[in-house]
Amino acid sequence: MASKLKDLPQIQHLLSQPLISVLINRYSHTETVSALRNIMNLLRVRILANTDLNFPDFASSEFAAQVSEAIQTGRTSSLKSVVNATGIIIHTNLGRVRMAPEAIRAMQKIGADPSNLELDLETGKRGSRHAHVEGLICELTGAEAAVVVNNCSAAVLLSLMATAGGRSVVASRGELIEIGGSFRLPDVIVQSGAKLREVGATNKTRLSDYADAIDGDTAVLLKSHTSNFKIVGFTSAPTRKDLAHLAREKDVILMEDLGSGVLIDLSPYGLIDEPVVSDILKAGVDLVMFSGDKLLGGPQAGIIAGRADIIANLKSHPLMRAVRIDKLSLAALEATLLLYRAPFDPISDVPVLQMLSEPLQNVQKRAEALAKALLLLGIGSIAVKESVAYVGGGTLPEQDLDSFVVSVCLPELTAEALTSALRHSETPIIGRIEREHVLLDMRTVHDRELPLIIEAFEKISSG
Numbered sequence: 001m002a003s004k005l006k007d008l009p010q011i012q013h014l015l016s017q018p019l020i021s022v023l024i025n026r027y028s029h030t031e032t033v034s035a036l037r038n039i040m041n042l043l044r045v046r047i048l049a050n051t052d053l054n055f056p057d058f059a060s061s062e063f064a065a066q067v068s069e070a071i072q073t074g075r076t077s078s079l080k081s082v083v084n085a086t087g088i089i090i091h092t093n094l095g096r097v098r099m100a101p102e103a104i105r106a107m108q109k110i111g112a113d114p115s116n117l118e119l120d121l122e123t124g125k126r127g128s129r130h131a132h133v134e135g136l137i138c139e140l141t142g143a144e145a146a147v148v149v150n151n152c153s154a155a156v157l158l159s160l161m162a163t164a165g166g167r168s169v170v171a172s173r174g175e176l177i178e179i180g181g182s183f184r185l186p187d188v189i190v191q192s193g194a195k196l197r198e199v200g201a202t203n204k205t206r207l208s209d210y211a212d213a214i215d216g217d218t219a220v221l222l223k224s225h226t227s228n229f230k231i232v233g234f235t236s237a238p239t240r241k242d243l244a245h246l247a248r249e250k251d252v253i254l255m256e257d258l259g260s261g262v263l264i265d266l267s268p269y270g271l272i273d274e275p276v277v278s279d280i281l282k283a284g285v286d287l288v289m290f291s292g293d294k295l296l297g298g299p300q301a302g303i304i305a306g307r308a309d310i311i312a313n314l315k316s317h318p319l320m321r322a323v324r325i326d327k328l329s330l331a332a333l334e335a336t337l338l339l340y341r342a343p344f345d346p347i348s349d350v351p352v353l354q355m356l357s358e359p360l361q362n363v364q365k366r367a368e369a370l371a372k373a374l375l376l377l378g379i380g381s382i383a384v385k386e387s388v389a390y391v392g393g394g395t396l397p398e399q400d401l402d403s404f405v406v407s408v409c410l411p412e413l414t415a416e417a418l419t420s421a422l423r424h425s426e427t428p429i430i431g432r433i434e435r436e437h438v439l440l441d442m443r444t445v446h447d448r449e450l451p452l453i454i455e456a457f458e459k460i461s462s463g
């Protein structure tokens with residue numbers, strides 16, 4: 001066996017073959033070497049497993065074709081679309097939300113051509129990129145002014161820097177959240193140059209706790225939406241109205257990190273915990289920040305809306321340029337916000353809202369259609385089962401959505417091996433495992449994605 005391994009040709013030798021030189025010229029030296037290495041490593045593994053293995057003819061056109069294919073595989077993009085069959089609608093690892101066709105078209109147009117991103121077409125002078133969406137955000141939230149940055153984390157950081165740098169920020173111990181990816185509110189407050197003054201207890205904070213903590217050094221009262229966990233039982237917190245009243249009286253700014261932030265009331269769809277941005281501003285909160293790519297249903301962005309004098313300070317802050325939104329996201333955001341206005345209806349035109357409000361019987365029909373097609377393949381046991389889906393993305397942690405899954409169990413593959421094979425499909429399919437079964441949740445899958453899933457199973461079952 002050892003001697004057989006020694007018989008494998010050197011990469012240098014292969015590179016000098018005429019058919020391989022053609023590949024070097026067509027692609028590149030680096031890619032050809034890397035493809036040859038991968039193929040030779042695979043051969044080594046095969047030899048170790050099977051000493052009788054015959055070598056391919058390294059000078060043949062078949063071998064050159066194999067190398068060419070390996071180079072092309074290496075050229076497919078790393079970032080690709082996948083099928084989200086997890087049942088988590090806003091899945092941060094899977095790129096959060098699908099965007100509406102209107103938003104995609106806007107990105108295509110603004111990406112392909114020059115635009116008036118920072119040109120005022122009226123005067124011919126330099127304009128502001130913020131101007132393109134400010135009016136719309138104000139119209140949809142009732143805010144006096146608004147500005148948009150890269151994401152909600154940047155929105156929180158910039159807002160704190162511009163209002164509280166060097167002074168103190170009062171926040172409830174029950175709201176000092178970690179969002180994930182090392183974004184912890186107490187750390188962000190410190191990074192902004194402000195001093196954190198914690199008040200109350202994890203489960204209870206009273207208005208008097210805030211009032212007692214405010215002194216001459218206080219600049220901001222910070223509320224945050226405890227969006228990815230819930231404290232239940234013996235809890236209380238002052239209302240926004242009471243906090244707003246206190247902030248006015250003491251001449252400090254009341255700010256709220258909303259995280260998701262919805263523009264319309266979702267309670268008719270059973271989602272009662274998510275506060276609507278316009279209600280929060282109406283209650284007297286001076287400044288709110290929320291994400292563009294959570295329940296809003298648009299691109300990654302951080303929206304800051306509220307008092308005009310504060311927004312003006314943010315716009316001229318030195319950090320603004322470092323966290324500003326790019327033109328593609330801005331184009332997609334404007335197009336998404338327009339879907340909240342007549343003649344559109346966000347519930348049917350914004351994909352994330354459409355998905356979470358989709359009638360259960362439609363989800364069931366989709367599950368039955370997939371199960372039927374998979375049964376025809378005769379690959380193993382297939383069943384449709386009731387299940388729960390989640391909004392995800394750090395929103396509405398308590399709120400389940402009724403859903404249906406297709407449960408799959410193949411005789412010759414463990415659930416672990418099947419999820420891995422599905423992940424390695426041409427369009428990766430992402431599901432979950434429960435009690436040795438692979439579950440594909442149909443609330444987060446589109447009808448048009450069913451053929452991709454069926455094709456993946458066809459390939460897996462045919463080896």
Ligand SMILES: *Cc1c(COP(=O)(O)O)cnc(C)c1O
Pocket residue numbers: 151152153154179224225226227228257258259260290291292301302393394395
């Ligand atoms: C998600 C979230 C953020 C972070 O938003 P990004 O847009 O991902 O930066 C901040 N605060 C809260 C409360 C969140 O839920």
